Amino acid sequence: MHRTIDPTILYFGTPVVLLSTLNQDGSANLAPMSSAWWLGWTCILGLGALSQTAGNLLRSGECVINLPSEQLVSHVDRLAMTTGRNPVPELKRGWGYRWEHDKFGLAGLSPQTSEVVRPPRVAECPVQMEGILRQSLSFGKDVDGILFEIEVVKLHVEQNLLNTSGPKPHIDPLRWRPLLMSFCRFFGLGEEVHPSRLAESLFLRDKLGEDLQDAAGANLAESEAQV
Numbered sequence: 001m002h003r004t005i006d007p008t009i010l011y012f013g014t015p016v017v018l019l020s021t022l023n024q025d026g027s028a029n030l031a032p033m034s035s036a037w038w039l040g041w042t043c044i045l046g047l048g049a050l051s052q053t054a055g056n057l058l059r060s061g062e063c064v065i066n067l068p069s070e071q072l073v074s075h076v077d078r079l080a081m082t083t084g085r086n087p088v089p090e091l092k093r094g095w096g097y098r099w100e101h102d103k104f105g106l107a108g109l110s111p112q113t114s115e116v117v118r119p120p121r122v123a124e125c126p127v128q129m130e131g132i133l134r135q136s137l138s139f140g141k142d143v144d145g146i147l148f149e150i151e152v153v154k155l156h157v158e159q160n161l162l163n164t165s166g167p168k169p170h171i172d173p174l175r176w177r178p179l180l181m182s183f184c185r186f187f188g189l190g191e192e193v194h195p196s197r198l199a200e201s202l203f204l205r206d207k208l209g210e211d212l213q214d215a216a217g218a219n220l221a222e223s224e225a226q227v
C-alpha cells in the first residue's frame with residue numbers, strides 16, 4: 001500500500017559533480033552538487049541562487065563539470081558545508097556553512113588547466129567537461145533555484161575508462177564507477193541488473209558510429225535465430 005507523504009527533499013539519486021568556476025578575483029571555486037543531467041552534449045544543472053557558483057556562472061558564463069569516481073568520496077565530503085561566498089549568506093550560516101577560499105586545497109584536489117574555458121579542471125576526476133552557459137532560468141516553489149543550460153564544449157576522459165574497439169571511443173559503463181548522491185547520502189553503482197534493449201538498439205549503435213547495415217543484419221540474424 002502507498003502512503004502520501006510530504007518530505008522536504010526529493011533527491012532520488014543522481015551523479016555527484018564537482019563544479020569549477022572562477023571567482024570575481026580570478027581565483028577558482030569548486031562546489032559539490034548533484035542536481036545534474038545530460039541530453040546529448042547539453043547538461044542541465046540546478047543550483048541554489050545563494051551559492052557562489054551560481055553567481056560565478058551568471059557573471060562569467062563558464063564552468064567545468066568534473067565527475068568524481070566513487071573512490072574520491074572523502075575528498076568530495078570535505079567540501080560539504082562550505083561556500084566560496086564571503087560573507088556567508090545569513091540563511092546558510094544558520095545551517096552551519098562556513099566560508100572557504102581554497103576549495104581545491106581543502107579537498108586535497110589539484111587544479112589542471114582547461115583547454116577552452118578559464119576555470120580549471122579537477123585533475124583527479126576521471127571525467128571532465130568544459131562548459132559554456134547557454135541560458136539560465138529561475139525556478140522553484142520552495143527553493144530559490146537557478147537552472148543552468150550548459151553546452152559541453154570539450155570532454156576529457158581517463159583513458160582506462162574507454163572502450164576503443166569501435167570507430168568512436170566511448171565510456172565503457174562497466175569501467176565507469178560514478179559517485180551518486182541519494183537523499184544526501186553517498187552511494188556507488190551496484191552491479192548491472194538486466195540486459196538492456198536500448199543498449200543493443202540501432203539507436204545506440206548509430207551513436208557509437210557502428211555500421212548500421214551490418215548491425216541491422218546482425219539484429220535480424222539474432223531475432224531469426226530466436227524464432
Ligand SMILES: Cc1cc2nc3c(=O)[nH]c(=O)nc-3n(C[C@H](O)[C@H](O)[C@H](O)COP(=O)(O)O)c2cc1C
Nearest residue numbers: 031032033034035047048051052053080082083084
Ligand atoms: C554531495 C553534495 C551535493 C550537493 N548538491 C547540490 C545541488 O544539486 N544543488 C545545489 O544548489 N547545492 C548542492 N549542494 C550544496 C552546495 O555544495 C552548497 O550550496 C555550496 O555552498 C555551494 O558552494 P559555493 O557557494 O561555493 O558555490 C550539494 C552538496 C553536496 C556535499
